[in-house]
Amino acid sequence: MIKMMIAFVRDYFRYREEVRKHDKWIKKFVRIKGYEINPNKMLYTNLKIWLAEMEGIYGKRYCPCFDPSGDKKRDQKMICPCKYIDAEIEEYGSCHCSLFGKPGMSKKEWKESANRLMGEYRVKLNLKGDVLDTRGMPVDKYRDLPIPDASHQLKSTLLNFKGKELKMIVATKQETVNLEKIAKFKGYEYSVEPYDDGAFMVKLKVR
Ligand code: SF4
Structure with missing residues (x-):
């Protein structure tokens, strides 16, 4: 946990300009679509940091949860906000990465969404x-x-x-x-x- 916190602070300062940039389009996007942003400030900031990192590595704003597949059409669909967002919000209440959710999500639902996401990364390596x-x-x-x-x-x-x-x-x-x-x-x-x-x-x- 301490290592994760140290990484969070380090990355926040490293990417603070990009974090601001992502904050702008994300807020505009939810206004247009009527979705909501994950209210967990730390997770939200982390997601913006990870978006910035994806952009730095691959040159495009790919989904922070998936690396490019090499298939141009599929990769195009994975630029955030991805083409799967509506279907995932319909099915789970939130997008895969728990960045966006349906309007009126309760605290409990957001928590479940974040737990679902974190659970995927807690598999035994x-x-x-x-x-x-x-x-x-x-x-x-x-x-x-x-x-x-x-x-x-x-x-x-x-x-x-x-x-x-x-x-x-x-x-x-x-x-x-x-x-x-x-x-x-x-x-x-x-x-x-x-x-x-x-x-x-x-x-x-x-x-
Ligand atoms: S799953 Fe969410 S965060 Fe990932 S690309 Fe789609 S909309 Fe963006």
């Missing part, structure tokens, strides 16, 4: 020593993408990882492309090699 096997995660039915994806698994792992180099097994070429972009953005040394069953082993020097 397949980390053995310094090798993280990212394969085999559940798949989101709207986007047909894993949750948590490789980069979100990387984020969770690094909160407690003490080593210098993390090895990540990923199932697809696109995940290596995404991880290379993340590595460039974060200043990690990156290399990749083929692994069993058509997978890839990405090596990241994180310190």
